[in-house]
Amino acid sequence: MIxxxxxxxxxxxxxxxxxxxxxEPDIAxxxxxxxxxxxLALCExxxxxxxxxxxxxxRMTGLELAxxxxxxGAACRVMIVTTFGRSGYLRRALSAGVRxxxxxxxxxxxxxxAIRTVHGGGRAIAPELALESWGGAQDPLTERERQVLxxxxxxASSADIARQIxxxxxxxxxxxxEAISKLGAGNRVEAYRLxxxxxxx
Numbered sequence: 344m345i346x347x348x349x350x351x352x353x354x355x356x357x358x359x360x361x362x363x364x365x366x367e368p369d370i371a372x373x374x375x376x377x378x379x380x381x382x383l384a385l386c387e388x389x390x391x392x393x394x395x396x397x398x399x400x401x402r403m404t405g406l407e408l409a410x411x412x413x414x415x416g417a418a419c420r421v422m423i424v425t426t427f428g429r430s431g432y433l434r435r436a437l438s439a440g441v442r443x444x445x446x447x448x449x450x451x452x453x454x455x456x457a458i459r460t461v462h463g464g465g466r467a468i469a470p471e472l473a474l475e476s477w478g479g480a481q482d483p484l485t486e487r488e489r490q491v492l493x494x495x496x497x498x499a500s501s502a503d504i505a506r507q508i509x510x511x512x513x514x515x516x517x518x519x520x521e522a523i524s525k526l527g528a529g530n531r532v533e534a535y536r537l538x539x540x541x542x543x544x
Contacts, residue, residue, distance in 0.1 A: 345459070346373045347372045348385055352397065370458060378401050379408035383412070397425050399427065421439075423441055431542025434542075445469050482543045491504055492522045496539065496544070501515045501519070522538070
């Protein structure tokens with residue numbers, strides 16, 4: 344039996360995925376989570392074979408979840424199932440050790456087949472994303488620039504960001520300035536939009 348944990352912030356989608364996978368004779372959904380932090384705790388409790396996660400979730404994204412699981416040496420494999428087919432996301436997912444990357448509009452039997460492939464030690468990447476990723480622009484942001492820009496895009500001031508991530512306000516402004524410059528943007532709002540659209544946040 345392939346043991347699955349589903350991390351998805353939309354309750355209806357989470358329930359639909361669990362119901363669909365529950366119909367497969369060799370797949371069992373052992374737990375579901377509404378965000379990455381909850382998923383991390385449930386992974387320790389249930390030791391799933393595969394974590395099936397969305398990217399954009401509150402508190403901890405699917406990409407951050409994958410990175411955390413890799414850092415902890417977790418035995419489970421991570422698969423992303425998302426509506427966001429951006430090449431930047433795919434590149435970041437692969438560098439975080441993600442083994443599968445599918446779009447939510449893929450047929451249900453394709454998801455089950457991908458789970459079996461990943462469980463068997465292979466990779467399952469949506470072909471259209473793999474092609475786009477091959478020719479897409481490279482992410483110019485450092486991890487810290489990404490973190491600061493994401494918080495700024497969510498409406499936090501430089502002072503708020505400095506408090507949250509324990510940096511000086513001047514250092515936060517420097518990171519923002521660097522990110523704006525790298526993206527060729529006019530301000531932090533435009534930089535956030537450009538980076539988000541490219542899948543770099």
